[in-house]
Amino acid sequence: MSHLAETIQAPIQTTPAHDSSVKTSTDLHGKVGKTIGTPFVDDPRMTCRDVDVFYGEAQAINKVGIDVGCNEVLAMIGPSGCGKSTFLRCLNRMNDTVASCRVEGEITLDGVDIYHPDIDVVPLRARVGMVFQKPNPFPKSIYDNIAYGPRIHGLTGTKGELDEIVEISLKKAGLWEEVKDRLAEPGTGLSGGQQQRLCIARAIAVGPEVILMDEPCSALDPIATAKVEELIAELRTQYSIVIVTHAMQQAARVSQRTAYFHLGSLVEVGSTKQIFTNPRHHLTEDYITGRFG
Amino acid sequence: MQTGNQDTPFNKEFNKRLKRRYNAERRFKRLGLLAIFIALGFLAFLLSTVISNGYSAFRQTFIQLDIFFEKSYFPNEDLARADYQTIIKSTLREQFPEVTSRQDKQLLYSLVSNGAAFKLMNMVVKNPKLINTRQLVWVPANDDIDMLMKDKIDMSQPESDRRIKDKVFSWVETLASNGRITMKFNTTFFTSGDSREPELAGILGAAKGSFYTLLITLLLSFPIGVAAAIYLEEFAPDNRASAFIEVNINNLAAVPSIIFGLLGLAIFINFWGIPRSTPLVGGLVLTLMTLPTIIIASRASLKSVPPSIREAALGIGASKIQTVFHHVLPLAMPGMLTGTIIGMAQALGETAPLLMIGMVAFIVDIPGSITDPSAVLPVQIYLWADSPERAFTEKTSAAILVLLAFLVVMNAAAVLLRKKFEIKW
Structure with a gap:
């Protein structure tokens, strides 16, 4: 995979990698120039090149190029309306449901273009799972919430296998101990944090490679948030995770790499440590120091 | 409480305004209650008239x-x-x-x-x-x-x-x-069809006619209406053609029902050759009339399903149709049933379009199937109300009572069904 990344990377990455003096001057409301930092990795799971997203005539995402590495948590931060959620939803083609939305550029998963006409979104979404801002369990039992995905994808032949998947998924999501005695009870009867972990378990149950999380903790209290963050750290060993968040501390806590979006452009990407301690773009600096956003 | 703030705006003026606000609220509540009592009064008057005129027909x-x-x-x-x-x-x-x-x-x-x-x-x-x-x-x-x-x-x-x-x-x-x-006790009234002689006239023919007609209407309009609503709401592309169809469906809901009768006469009877005066043709006409109501209600209830449920299903790789049928439809079903029952109640009471397709004929025999000529309850009421014999007056009221009983039974069935389908969590 790495050779692929290198070949694509070469012509685009023009910004010198370690020139910390570059604080590109840009107008806050104008175009943001080229991405600085290290958007591309050696061993990507997903690659995005020159991605433009339009809602009708309005451009929401402007020439974004970034990789999602294996077994990493990539956090996407930025002020409201900067396009980070829109971009996230391109990664499993959830934007297809929006009639006016048009995606240009190339996004690949394991080297395969996911916007190619031959690609079926149904298996794609099984491989790139998604967890939403508000916990949205189905109004069904806890068991059925988890079992629904494997059932529709035909992942299991027998009831025993299905039971096993449900148990493993709930264990991975750290929810098994709390719900094992009440699997038949409605998923909507759980607390907010439990519901969100149920949604994560639901996404895990279909065996994804990448899990997209769109502000997964914004509707949770601090204790539930801590649990979900803990879970994200554990899941990293098996999945690639892309998380959009408004809480910068959260990005700092859970992610290895951080991408800063501004007005539809990807401004800066770097290791989380570098972004939060030594941002190279003045917009990033302004945002993380709380000057706006 | 503070006492020294006599001069602050939070005292005299504020309290006066507060009082006015509460008065306005009280006035509105009273008007609402008045409206409800007036409506109940009219309903009580109507029911008492019908019952006092009609109860004697049962003996x-x-x-x-x-x-x-x-x-x-x-x-x-x-x-x-x-x-x-x-x-x-x-x-x-x-x-x-x-x-x-x-x-x-x-x-x-x-x-x-x-x-x-x-x-x-x-x-x-x-x-x-x-x-x-x-x-x-x-x-x-x-x-x-x-x-x-x-x-x-x-x-x-x-x-x-x-x-x-x-x-x-x-x-x-x-x-x-x-x-x-x-x-x-007047068993004749419940066991025979219409007659020129009031003492021999019964409601069973019309009741069975209504039952068959509504059965046809329900069997056709519910699946077609729900399917149309699902297609328009979930699958139809957002373009001019869809908008055109939507406007037309909304307009159809407001078309006078007698027009549907004319349409039925022209197409179902004259063109397709379905026998007139039958529950089959009546049901077809009432289906046309009921469809817009069901489609509009079903679309509204599909719209009210939270988008988060759709996203959840799509997000784990459910196809569009799985999302709709596994998750959206069960949540929308109670609303769809409500719309259907409103449509069916309308159809039950509908007279005008049925006059056009010959259901106003004097029919003595009790229909045995959907292709036998028959009357329906509202038309029977109309026919009896039109008869000169004094004894038909009480029959008319009694038939209205039977029609109301039909409605109550239908609504009760709808409530039960809705309870059954409603997801309680």
């Missing part, structure tokens, strides 16, 4: 005749073709030997209903052993006698203005003193 007057089934009345094998009218007439002459003139005899014969002969026929055909025996038989009285027994004829009027002459009145008194006239 009917019967006259006891002491009938001798003489062998000579049954000359041939076919017992059904014997002259039962003559048997009744001779029985009446026997019971009132003082009546001699031809005119008076005619009056005497009119004491009992024409239906009495049918009753005797049924008895004899069922049990031929009755021939050459003497039986006490309760036969239905004529509608005028029935009205007299129900105190609906004013005997203080001059004789020439009354339907009941003095002679007849005296015969009825004789019968009453002998215990040969009585009021019984």
Whole structure:
């Protein structure tokens, strides 16, 4: 995979990698120039090149190029309306449901273009799972919430296998101990944090490679948030995770790499440590120091 | 509380304004209550009128005749073709030997209903052993006698203005003193079809007609309406054609129902050749009429399903149709059922389009299937309300009560279904 990344990377990455003096001057409301930092990795799971997203005539995402590495948590931060959620939803083609939305550029998963006409979104979404801002369990039992995905994808032949998947998924999501005695009870009867972990378990149950999380903790209290963050750290060993968040501390806590979006452009990407301690773009600096956003 | 703030805006002026705000609230509440009481008052008035006019139709007057089934009345094998009218007439002459003139005899014969002969026929055909025996038989009285027994004829009027002459009145008194006239529960009303004779007219034909018609309407309009709503709401591309269809469906809901009757006449009867006056064609016409209502209600209830459920399903790789049928539809079902029941209630009470397709015909037979000519309840009410006989007035009200009972049963069924489908969590 790495050779692929290198070949694509070469012509685009023009910004010198370690020139910390570059604080590109840009107008806050104008175009943001080229991405600085290290958007591309050696061993990507997903690659995005020159991605433009339009809602009708309005451009929401402007020439974004970034990789999602294996077994990493990539956090996407930025002020409201900067396009980070829109971009996230391109990664499993959830934007297809929006009639006016048009995606240009190339996004690949394991080297395969996911916007190619031959690609079926149904298996794609099984491989790139998604967890939403508000916990949205189905109004069904806890068991059925988890079992629904494997059932529709035909992942299991027998009831025993299905039971096993449900148990493993709930264990991975750290929810098994709390719900094992009440699997038949409605998923909507759980607390907010439990519901969100149920949604994560639901996404895990279909065996994804990448899990997209769109502000997964914004509707949770601090204790539930801590649990979900803990879970994200554990899941990293098996999945690639892309998380959009408004809480910068959260990005700092859970992610290895951080991408800063501004007005539809990807401004800066770097290791989380570098972004939060030594941002190279003045917009990033302004945002993380709380000057706006 | 603070006391030293007499001059602050939070005192005098503020309190005055606060009082005005509360007064406005109270006024609004009172107006609302008033509106509800007025509506309830009208409803109570309507129901009490219908019930007070109609309850007497559930009882009917019967006259006891002491009938001798003489062998000579049954000359041939076919017992059904014997002259039962003559048997009744001779029985009446026997019971009132003082009546001699031809005119008076005619009056005497009119004491009992024409239906009495049918009753005797049924008895004899069922049990031929009755021939050459003497039986006490309760036969239905004529509608005028029935009205007299129900105190609906004013005997203080001059004789020439009354339907009941003095002679007849005296015969009825004789019968009453002998215990040969009585009021019984009116089973005829619930077991027979329409008739020119009020005492023989029943609601069963119209009720069955309504049942079959509604069955057709439900079986066609619910699946078609729900499918159309799902397609328009979930699958149709957002373009001019869809917008055009949507506007037209909304307009169709407002089209006068008689237009649908004309359409049915032109297409279902004249073009397709479906027999007129049948529940089949009635159901088809009412389907056309009900569809817009069901589609609009179903779309509204699909729209009200939270998008997060759709996203959840799509997000784990459910296809569009799985998302709709596994997750959205179950949540939208209660709303769809409500819309359907509103449409069905409308269809149940609909008269105008059915007039156009011949369901206003006078039909005595009780329909046995969807292709038998039949009436429906609202048309039956219309027909009876139009009849001159005094006795049809109470039948009309009674038929309205049956129609209301139909509605109540349908609504109850809908509530039960909705409870069953409603997801409680």
